[in-house]
Amino acid sequence: MPLILHELRKNCLAVLIWTTAITFMLGVTIVIFPEMAGQMGEMENMFAEMGAFTEAFGMDRINFGEFSGYFGIECGNVLGMGGAFFAAVAGIAALSSEESHNTAEFLLSHPISRARVVTLKLLSVISQIIILNVVVVGIVVLLTAVIIDNPPYKTMFLIFLSYFILQLQIAFICFGISAFIKSNAIGLGIGVGFMFYMTNILSNITKDLKLLKYLTPFSYTDSADIISNGHLTYKYLLVGATFAVIGIALAFIKYTKKDIA
Amino acid sequence: MTAIKTENLTKYYGKNRGIIDLSLTVKKGDFFGFIGPNGAGKSTTIRTLLGLINATNGTAEVLGFNVKENKTEILKNIGYLPADASFYKGMRVKEILKLSSDLRGIDCSEEAKVLCKRLDLDINKKINELSLGNRKKVGIVCALQHKPELYILDEPTSGLDPLIQHEFYTILQERNNEGATIFLSSHILSEVALYCKNAAIIRDGKLLACDSVSNLSHSDVKRVTLKGAAEIPQNDNIRDLKKEDGITSFLYNGKPDTLIKELATLRFDDVTITDPELSEVFMHYYRKDVEQ
Structure with a gap:
């Protein structure tokens, strides 16, 4: 327990900044929706005629003029990308930061097993992601209830859920990488997040690359699919969960045997 | 009873030598000096004893427990001071000391207070503001505040001024008199000659001699x-x-x-x-x- 509290205290500034930024930007998109919706007629035609760009963000399959469609796209841009970067950085720094800041010797010379360190650090990463999502979802739902008539709560819940799972998956994969590296790899973390994001965009544009959808968690956060199916796409979710489990397993296997520099 | 016992302990970092066939015994209650030039393998030996790194070959026992199998049990009764004591930036000294005792699950605040006073350490300072010597003091208090059975100290006095060095050794001698075992590495021979009962000399990863300090001097x-x-x-x-x-x-x-x-x-x-x-x-x- 002291280790989890210590981890949360150490990371509270990062959590605060990411949470504030994501909440603020997503909040703004909600607040401006009524005004946007009025001009949506022309806008929608414009969005529909942007070719590959339209497909890249899945805007060919949803109605941008409706709140659920609009919310899906905006949420994907803000919470999708922001959350992915936050989760990647939190995951990749969890274990590696001890070695890059030379504090591993201090921590591991206390009577606490390596497996316990990995478990507690993982719980701390999960807690950080939960805190971010609770605040973002809480404030955005509140704003929506005030500003939007008959908000599509079920769709919103599914979209929020999909991004929460996405953040966990990316965090767990990066957590696995974290056990193998000694340097503080925030850049690498952001790179991983960005790679997943780009993979999804590529697979949206190019029909031949549909298989890539299995590699990126952004596949099951696709709001067009969620809105039309009423659920997340299970096959992508299953593959994603497998990657996440592999990430955690690798972290345990590597970190319990690793030589600490 | 032995506090530390290694048999043919060997550690290679890839192809690079750490230590080779190191067999060393330190009795309980000893004040033991581990001497060698830089890069001889002192820290490698110590880090293997603490389970921070895994030996390539050979075995090590600390306080009767195998290092590989009972690491947590061993660490409960050890006070370790790393050669390069680094702590979490942005934290205050008292927070570090509290974290260290919390991680051990015991309250050492009284002892910490006494040690900080004797070593002249300001507990309200932030880690980032501390000089090398003062950071070392934080490490010393972390290693001493829970009154362990065995002290493993890696070059403990580097960066400390002579007065504090003297006070530090006085504390160690008090602990030693109370029955604790002290194992310290150093390349400063005068302090080993002055305070240690037994000593080992290591060079190029190999143990060259291990005897009482007086016998070593009367070779x-x-x-x-x-x-x-x-x-x-x-x-x-x-x-x-x-x-x-x-x-x-x-x-x-x-x-x-x-x-x-x-x-x-x-x-x-x-x-x-x-x-x-x-x-x-x-x-x-x-x-x-x-x-x-």
Whole structure:
């Protein structure tokens, strides 16, 4: 327990900044929706005629003029990308930061097993992601209830859920990488997040690359699919969960045997 | 009872040597010095004992427990001071000390207060604001505040001023008198000679000697000083030959009777034959390998 509290205290500034930024930007998109919706007629035609760009963000399959469609796209841009970067950085720094800041010797010379360190650090990463999502979802739902008539709560819940799972998956994969590296790899973390994001965009544009959808968690956060199916796409979710489990397993296997520099 | 026992302990970092076939025994209640030049393998040995790194070969037992199997049990009863004590930036000294005792699940606030006072450490300062010496003090308090059975200290006095060094050794001696075992590494021979009961010398990853400090100083090696001597014949037994103002001095590594016979063939005005300082013994081991 002291280790989890210590981890949360150490990371509270990062959590605060990411949470504030994501909440603020997503909040703004909600607040401006009524005004946007009025001009949506022309806008929608414009969005529909942007070719590959339209497909890249899945805007060919949803109605941008409706709140659920609009919310899906905006949420994907803000919470999708922001959350992915936050989760990647939190995951990749969890274990590696001890070695890059030379504090591993201090921590591991206390009577606490390596497996316990990995478990507690993982719980701390999960807690950080939960805190971010609770605040973002809480404030955005509140704003929506005030500003939007008959908000599509079920769709919103599914979209929020999909991004929460996405953040966990990316965090767990990066957590696995974290056990193998000694340097503080925030850049690498952001790179991983960005790679997943780009993979999804590529697979949206190019029909031949549909298989890539299995590699990126952004596949099951696709709001067009969620809105039309009423659920997340299970096959992508299953593959994603497998990657996440592999990430955690690798972290345990590597970190319990690793030589600490 | 042994506090530390290693058998043929070997550690390679890839192809690079860490330590080779190190067999070492430290008894409970000992005040033990582990001496060697930089890069000899002192820290590698210590880090293997703590389970921070895994041995390539051989076994290590600490306080009767196998390092691989009962690491957590061992760490409960150890106070460890790393050579380069680093802490979480942005935290205050008192927060670090609290974290350390919380991780052990015990309250050491009283002892911490006493130690900080004796070592003159300001607990309200932030880690980032501390000098090297003051950071070292934080490490010392972390290693001492829970009153462990065994202290493993990696170059504990580097960065400390002489007054604090003295106070630190006084505390260690008090703990040693209460029954705790002290194991410290150092390349400062005078402090080992002054405070340690037993010592081991390590070089290039291998243990060269392990004995009581007094025996190490009274080894076969003698320091011979001749006044007014002419040429000294070159001899395999003679090392560290120095000539200054008509005074010739060298370390003699051989039987005393052959020394006397060899001296009998020389002309000189005066002679003194003494046991070398521990530092000279150390240099002797040190050089032997260089010359080989």
